[in-house]
Amino acid sequence: MSRDVQAEIQDTLDKNPVLLFMKGSPSFPQCGFSAQVAYILSELNVEYVGVDVLSDPEVREGIKEFSAWPTIPQLYIKGEFIGGCDIVKDLFESGELRTKAVDSGVISTES
Amino acid sequence: MGLKTIDERLRLAFPDAEITLRDLTGTEDHVEAHITSVAFVGVSPVERHRMVYKALGELMKGPIHALALHTHVPEHNKESLS
Numbered sequence: 001m002s003r004d005v006q007a008e009i010q011d012t013l014d015k016n017p018v019l020l021f022m023k024g025s026p027s028f029p030q031c032g033f034s035a036q037v038a039y040i041l042s043e044l045n046v047e048y049v050g051v052d053v054l055s056d057p058e059v060r061e062g063i064k065e066f067s068a069w070p071t072i073p074q075l076y077i078k079g080e081f082i083g084g085c086d087i088v089k090d091l092f093e094s095g096e097l098r099t100k101a102v103d104s105g106v107i108s109t110e111s
Numbered sequence: 112m113g114l115k116t117i118d119e120r121l122r123l124a125f126p127d128a129e130i131t132l133r134d135l136t137g138t139e140d141h142v143e144a145h146i147t148s149v150a151f152v153g154v155s156p157v158e159r160h161r162m163v164y165k166a167l168g169e170l171m172k173g174p175i176h177a178l179a180l181h182t183h184v185p186e187h188n189k190e191s192l193s
Contacts, residue, residue, distance in 0.1 A: 033177065068161060069157075069160075069161070069164070070164050070171040070172065071164075071171070071178070081157060082157075083156060083157050083160065084160065085179075086160070086179055086180050086181065087156045087157065087160065090156065091156075
């Protein structure tokens, strides 16, 4: 039976409030853009799950179709596509990413 | 493929745009782009990037390895955003 990558991606999104499709892993990113987003998430103290697209070519292509977005990394919060590296950086710098994370309940406001 | 091709594609899609391209590595495949266009007024960042990716088409599938993308609206359109 052939694999339904789109359904798999949806399922993974349903199970993980903050999901980062990236090259490499959160502790060993293998691309500068993925590393920047991983860094931002750790700066915000957001718990997230990283999906390494390099280890799964079908997901690597599938997520591009799923999000209608041709590049990696891709950040999702509560199933909502937030953007790639440039957008995440802009939202972080403007404070909007923190606000979104707090509003979504994926970040602790205590520090 | 070169910066010229990228520039042409973008001008076709965003005729009014002010476009600045920078070759980040000297190899013309890691590119930083600043695009200012009225087409972006009232459009979310995600949709703006999708518009640009669509304009670049197959260039995003190999010829351009990395694109740092910054979209802006013209100064005189800014007040209509909020």
